Amino acid sequence: MYRLYDYLPSGNGYKVRLVLRNLDLPYELIEVDIKTGASRTPEFLKKNPNGRIPVLDVPGRGFLPESHAIIAYLAEGSALIPTDAFERARMWQWMCFEQYHIEPNIGTVRFWLSLGKTRAELGERLIDKKKSGYAALDVLEEELRDRQFLVAERYSLADIAVFAYTHVAHEGGFDLEPYPHVRAWCDRVTTQPKWAPITQL
Ligand SMILES: N[C@@H](CCC(=O)N[C@@H](CS)C(=O)NCC(=O)O)C(=O)O
Incomplete structure (x- = not known):
């Protein structure tokens, strides 16, 4: 199952959550308190060297940061991306x-x-x-x-x-x-x- 590292008020994270919901993709949400620097810890920087959420953990593939990279990956082949x-x-x-x-x-x-x-x-x-x-x-x-x-x-x-x-x-x-x-x-x-x-x- 996907794991999403996210902070609920984040618009960038929201894009990913909306796409996951739209496509009925199950995921585990892991909240990261960016206000207290939780995305800047050595542990988190291994997931995204840029120290920011959202980050999607794709089983067997790795950690994917950047909201638009994530939603493009998730929605590939779906009606959310034009075929033309x-x-x-x-x-x-x-x-x-x-x-x-x-x-x-x-x-x-x-x-x-x-x-x-x-x-x-x-x-x-x-x-x-x-x-x-x-x-x-x-x-x-x-x-x-x-x-x-x-x-x-x-x-x-x-x-x-x-x-x-x-x-x-x-x-x-x-x-x-x-x-x-x-x-x-x-x-x-x-x-x-x-x-x-x-x-x-
Ligand atoms: N271009 C990135 C921007 C990510 C970003 O700026 N994330 C913010 C929250 S919306 C963050 O994690 N800030 C915490 C920090 O900079 O320490 C995306 O679209 O995902």
Whole structure:
């Protein structure tokens, strides 16, 4: 059985938990308290030298870190990955966008606030991250103006990956009110079969 090293509030971990649930794959969850440095111990660094969750232990193969590597591995051959090469590349386009523009801005600010860091303490760094996070939301809003899902009008890994931090953007102080298409898409994702809330998986 798969073992998933994870931290429940993590959006990156949530992507993996959603895919495991979507595909009915049994797994054992091993919680790692990243707030106390549990992903930086010598023992954990043997699993992921980069000191971060999520990490999937694949029986007989080894430890696989990086949320998008994990979900692509798990979902191979399933309906969550388009079979058409161009549509599959589109899926990767949005998954790369997520890792460069959404997670490091919206996800990071949310994490900082969860640690109790204050606006004064964060200063310019917070202002920069908020600006970049809103720029990413602007792109998403335009994209979702006339479509139901990010790729080929079908629910795919792209939706799961981008949804993970976007739907909790308010926890990082981002106001989603001016983004009606993003909000409607988030609602659509939550009505997909096997969907479950971030910390309830
Ligand atoms: N690109 C990685 C990012 C992983 C990551 O940043 N994980 C965070 C939690 S969301 C973490 O483990 N932080 C703990 C630390 O840096 O010590 C992914 O998509 O999985």
